Amino acid sequence: MKKLLRIVIICAAIILGYLILFPFAFQYKFKINHPPLALHLVLNTENKYNMDDLGAIRFVQKVDTISNGLIEWHITPIKNSKSSSVSSRLIYKRYDFKSKLKFWFSSNSDFEVFKTLNIQIKEKMRSKNNEISYGVIQNDSLSINQCLCKSFASKITEKANVMNKNIDLIANYIPNEYKSAPFLIVKELNFKTNHIKFDFCFSAPKHIKIEESDGYFITDYKGFYKKSIDFKGNYNDSHFGWAFLMNLLNEKKIPTPFVETYIDNPFMGGDDKNWTSKVYFNNDTAKTIDLNHK
DSSP states (O other): HHHHHHHHHHHHHHHHHHHHHHHHHEEEEEEESHHHHHHHOOOOOOOOOOEETTSOEEEEEETTTTTTTTEEEEEEEETTTSEEEEEEEEEEEETTTHHHHHHTTTTOOHHHHHHHHHHHHHHHHHHHHGEEEEEEEEEEEEEEOEEEEEEHHHGGEEEEHHHHHHHHHHHHOOOGGGOOOOOEEEEEEEEEEEEEEEEEEEOOTTTOOOOOOEEEEEEEOOOEEEEEEEEEEGGGHHHHHHHHHHHHTOOOOOSSSSSEEEEEEEEGOGGGOOOEEEEEEEEEEOOOOTTOOO
């Protein structure tokens, strides 16, 4: 009996010591058919991530409805696929004995908040499966000459709203017979801070003249690009394609400037999952696929 009691006391001491000395974590795992940074963008968190050489990212999220815990996310690209594995952990801080102990009782709501958040994110990412699709890197060419532009800075996740608010204002300067699809010249892109600087542009005829006011300007842009990748889906989500491209390049950033063009006109309607945008960029080491090869 004394031996059994001694074992119980030792086990209790080990458990108690663990709860007191070490962070407590509960883990949730699932897969997404998107690059790791897509989930970071969907969460729209301002928490900066760390990226390793394989493209996996880690970051910590503070959730207001979890009293004294943090959610640690680890998203890893799955080799030779467009998918990623997601692992999230609810972590209570060291020495937070009260929260760790309460976790096991029904009065504690942290686990439900944590589980609900993961299910919501998993379903949101799954809903994107039928709404967007990623292309492949191709040898291509794009040459830009004179264009009418206006510069903007915004969150990456808000760039489409900025475009929608300004497209008519810029297009009004272009004569109808010269109007073509708009494009972005992305000058700075920082996924860590969800920040972008870009010029929103239309190709412009040589004879066009405007008063360079309200931020509008004409520039003779000498950019030439040799590679491209397509993205299909609502232009609100085209930055998912940028995250996917970064994964394909196995880089921690996309070389800037790069150009995103819009093939379909959203104002003409149609199913937005078929809208096509194309990113033109330069990267000598990017592996390409010849779509014309039989």
